[in-house]
Amino acid sequence: MHASHPELSHFVARVEQSFDREDPQSFWTLQDDFIALLRSGFPAAALNNELAQLAQNPAYQGDWQTNQLVLHRARGWALALWLYERPRRYLHSTPYYGMLAPLGDDCLHYEVYELPADHRNEVFDPAQRLSPAGAGLVGPGGVLLLHSDRQVYDFRSARPCVTLKFTTAAVQPMEWLFARDTLYAVQANDSTLDSTQLRVAAYTLGRLAHPSSREPLEYLSRHAHHAVRWAAVRNLAQIDREAALAGLERMSVDPHPHLRRAAAETLRRARREV
Amino acid sequence: MTTETIEFAGLEYEVASVGATESSNAEENQAAFFVFFYRLPEQVL
Numbered sequence: 389m390h391a392s393h394p395e396l397s398h399f400v401a402r403v404e405q406s407f408d409r410e411d412p413q414s415f416w417t418l419q420d421d422f423i424a425l426l427r428s429g430f431p432a433a434a435l436n437n438e439l440a441q442l443a444q445n446p447a448y449q450g451d452w453q454t455n456q457l458v459l460h461r462a463r464g465w466a467l468a469l470w471l472y473e474r475p476r477r478y479l480h481s482t483p484y485y486g487m488l489a490p491l492g493d494d495c496l497h498y499e500v501y502e503l504p505a506d507h508r509n510e511v512f513d514p515a516q517r518l519s520p521a522g523a524g525l526v527g528p529g530g531v532l533l534l535h536s537d538r539q540v541y542d543f544r545s546a547r548p549c550v551t552l553k554f555t556t557a558a559v560q561p562m563e564w565l566f567a568r569d570t571l572y573a574v575q576a577n578d579s580t581l582d583s584t585q586l587r588v589a590a591y592t593l594g595r596l597a598h599p600s601s602r603e604p605l606e607y608l609s610r611h612a613h614h615a616v617r618w619a620a621v622r623n624l625a626q627i628d629r630e631a632a633l634a635g636l637e638r639m640s641v642d643p644h645p646h647l648r649r650a651a652a653e654t655l656r657r658a659r660r661e662v
Numbered sequence: 663m664t665t666e667t668i669e670f671a672g673l674e675y676e677v678a679s680v681g682a683t684e685s686s687n688a689e690e691n692q693a694a695f696f697v698f699f700y701r702l703p704e705q706v707l
Contacts, residue, residue, distance in 0.1 A: 454690075455690065456690070466691070470690070476684050476685065477683075477684055478683065478684065480686055480687050481687070482687045483687065483688055483691075484687070484688075484691050486691075512675040512677070513675075514675070555691050557691075558688060558691070562677060563680075563686050563687055563688045565683060575678055575682070575683060576675065576677050576678065577677070577678045577679065577680055577681065577682050577683070577686055577688065578677060578678070578679055578680045578688070579680070579688040580680070580688065581680050583677075583680075584679040584680050587679075613677075614673075614677075615673070615676070615677040618673055622670055625667075625668045625670070629668060632668060633668070636668075646673045646674045646675065647673070649671075649674065650670075650671045650672065650673050650674070653671035654668060654669070654670050654671045657668075657669045657671065658668050658669070
């Protein structure tokens with residue numbers, strides 16, 4: 389796509405120059421570049437180019453996902469044309485930073501909710517409740533900045549709305565779901581696929597229970613995501629009880645309170661059995 | 663190595679997999695980074 393779109397090449401170069409993956413806040417320095425790309429006519433040209441290729445070659449496969457056309461993906465960020473269609477059943481936090489710009493004549497309406505001041509993304513708590521913080525709309529040429537570390541957004545549109553979407557990879561480990569009627573938290577999901585996959589892998593290794601999996605599971609028991617650590621130690625126990633107990637001892641002083649308490653309770657039960 | 667069962671306590675709140683209950687922001691963002699999806703056998707709200 390770059391060859392036929394110098395505006396995209398320029399934008400990619402700017403992002404690679406200014407976006408520091410180790411410092412996600414640096415994403416916000418790219419607002420002017422995103423606006424320049426938006427106003428360059430690139431989104432329409434890119435879409436027209438894709439449609440022309442599809443029309444000319446029935447076997448053509450662009451980078452189309454369910455509700456978006458990926459224009460560029462790089463390590464730590466992506467640019468896409470995203471079709472917003474309808475609200476979801478729950479209000480969702482957004483575990484990444486983003487900039488959204490509706491295209492054409494459509495407006496994207498939204499309501500904003502504040503996360504509690506003591507919100508910790510990695511520690512799910514159903515007592516946490518959103519506070520309504522007003523409504524707004526982004527019209528043609530406008531850009532909405534998703535300050536998702538402290539706000540939750542609920543979009544509305546009279547009809548499906550095509551949006552230019554510039555996002556970082558996940559900056560938080562979990563995506564929270566809130567009930568629309570009570571605004572209380574009801575569930576937390578993994579924000580990255582690898583966290584889910586690693587838990588599936590730990591479960592599979594535990595079922596296979598081969599001694600060669602001991603080392604990988606011990607390694608996984610130090611993963612950054614607490615649910616991955618817990619899945620690792622649980623399945624390590626299928627292979628080596630002593631190694632699992634050692635992992636539980638370490639987790640009894642883990643920074644994550646849920647893990648700390650579950651490990652302490654498990655150790656109490658294990659000692660009772662002896 | 664011994665493998666006698668340890669009676670594990672549950673975490674206070676399980677973490678669901680990406681997009682477990684309905685399509686999620688992460689899932690839509692991940693669409694830009696990943697192709698394949700796996701789901702854990704877990705509760706759906």
